[in-house]
Amino acid sequence: MTPKRKAKFERTVAHRQFDLTVILENVHDHHNIGAVLRSCDSVGIHEIFVLYNEPQLQKEYLELGKRTTAGTRKWLDVHYYTDTEACFSAVRERYDHIYATHLSRSAKSLYDLDLTRRVALMFGNEMLGLSDEAMQHADGNFIIPQMGMAESLNISVACAVSLYEAYRQRELDGAYDPVDLEQPRRAALLEKYFALHESGSNRGKIRRKGSKK
Amino acid sequence: MTPKRKAKFERTVAHRQFDLTVILENVHDHHNIGAVLRSCDSVGIHEIFVLYNEPQLQKEYLELGKRTTAGTRKWLDVHYYTDTEACFSAVRERYDHIYATHLSRSAKSLYDLDLTRRVALMFGNEMLGLSDEAMQHADGNFIIPQMGMAESLNISVACAVSLYEAYRQRELDGAYDPVDLEQPRRAALLEKYFALHESGSNRGKIRRKGSKK
Numbered sequence: 001m002t003p004k005r006k007a008k009f010e011r012t013v014a015h016r017q018f019d020l021t022v023i024l025e026n027v028h029d030h031h032n033i034g035a036v037l038r039s040c041d042s043v044g045i046h047e048i049f050v051l052y053n054e055p056q057l058q059k060e061y062l063e064l065g066k067r068t069t070a071g072t073r074k075w076l077d078v079h080y081y082t083d084t085e086a087c088f089s090a091v092r093e094r095y096d097h098i099y100a101t102h103l104s105r106s107a108k109s110l111y112d113l114d115l116t117r118r119v120a121l122m123f124g125n126e127m128l129g130l131s132d133e134a135m136q137h138a139d140g141n142f143i144i145p146q147m148g149m150a151e152s153l154n155i156s157v158a159c160a161v162s163l164y165e166a167y168r169q170r171e172l173d174g175a176y177d178p179v180d181l182e183q184p185r186r187a188a189l190l191e192k193y194f195a196l197h198e199s200g201s202n203r204g205k206i207r208r209k210g211s212k213k
Numbered sequence: 214m215t216p217k218r219k220a221k222f223e224r225t226v227a228h229r230q231f232d233l234t235v236i237l238e239n240v241h242d243h244h245n246i247g248a249v250l251r252s253c254d255s256v257g258i259h260e261i262f263v264l265y266n267e268p269q270l271q272k273e274y275l276e277l278g279k280r281t282t283a284g285t286r287k288w289l290d291v292h293y294y295t296d297t298e299a300c301f302s303a304v305r306e307r308y309d310h311i312y313a314t315h316l317s318r319s320a321k322s323l324y325d326l327d328l329t330r331r332v333a334l335m336f337g338n339e340m341l342g343l344s345d346e347a348m349q350h351a352d353g354n355f356i357i358p359q360m361g362m363a364e365s366l367n368i369s370v371a372c373a374v375s376l377y378e379a380y381r382q383r384e385l386d387g388a389y390d391p392v393d394l395e396q397p398r399r400a401a402l403l404e405k406y407f408a409l410h411e412s413g414s415n416r417g418k419i420r421r422k423g424s425k426k
Binding site for chain 1 (some may be wrong): 221225248251252253254255256257285287288324357359360361362363366367369370373374377378380381384386389421
């Protein structure tokens with residue numbers, strides 16, 4: 001591993017926000033999921049929850065499950081669920097506030113949320129939005145203000161705007177200040193990233209030697 | 214026109230920010246341009262500048278020029294240029310500060326910019342970024358902080374995050390407070406939107422009567 005690569009892993013682990021996450025319910029477009037993962041990584045999120053409780057969409061879930069982790073996905077834990085209760089139980093273990101984006105309910109502005117707390121932000125299906133079942137688990141509902149003719153933003157855009165407001169608030173709050181990388185949780189994550197890097201390099205070598213593609 | 218529709222036009226015109234714009238240089242993916250237009254509309258931008266100074270991309274420009282305005286594009290003026298100098302002369306007539314996103318130059322954080330001023334934000338080609346020619350017109354360079362393994366954000370995501378930071382600053386600064394819709398500039402824009410709406414309704418009627426598609 002080059003010193004530059006090692007420093008990048010250390011910087012990434014130092015900036016990981018263990019108290020911020022995203023829940024996606026029945027988001028089916030893989031491009032949207034990819035863009036969400038990239039935004040998550042960029043603000044320091046280390047795990048997200050992907051829930052498919054809509055039977056029609058569960059084939060997507062299975063397909064996703066089969067794919068090997070690649071690109072950004074490699075550096076985030078993506079937890080897949082088909083059971084709504086199991087998903088929210090897992091979220092509640094680590095996050096205190098779940099905020100939803102649901103257009104038809106009374107909602108606060110994104111900019112009035114305190115995103116320095118232990119927060120999960122929840123986004124729904126591209127067409128249907130969030131289900132009533134998921135909304136029952138929400139502690140609050142927020143909107144991204146819309147000043148023009150368009151009624152809503154694409155989910156990957158809405159997610160990025162929300163996450164970067166979290167970044168802005170947290171940066172002011174010191175959440176990206178230097179930390180001790182020997183804290184057990186960060187040390188374990190760094191070790192995991194090193195191992196992923198090594199196995200990736202080995203896979204690359206094997207591929208170059210024998211594989212057809 | 215329904216009272217609801219009329220109120221929406223009035224609200225949109227009241228929120229239009231005549232001192233905020235976007236310049237896109239050689240952005241070739243139509244989905245990206247579409248997403249950028251939607252974000253622009255959502256924060257109140259009323260015009261953007263689309264520059265194709267790369268000969269290889271000018272066919273895209275011609276294609277775009279041929280398309281009829283539809284969707285969000287209808288509510289924004291999109292100014293197309295193939296000549297860099299002509300483009301920036303037009304921008305300078307109305308905007309004082311041009312901020313670029315260029316990874317390899319020394320840059321401020323987005324969050325350290327004052328976006329309440331007469332500002333144009335400039336984004337470059339998906340692969341190549343901004344040209345040196347365009348950079349010569351920039352008054353400053355900014356980055357969206359990246360805390361993870363990914364090096365950059367998709368252009369539509371980067372643009373939305375930047376524009377919503379402008380929204381946040383401007384909202385605090387009173388830029389979306391009630392205004393007099395009889396100000397000549399706003400009155401003219403409102404009249405234009407009403408006319409566009411009428412012509413759109415008529416086109417709809419003609420289509421329903423006679424056209425095959």
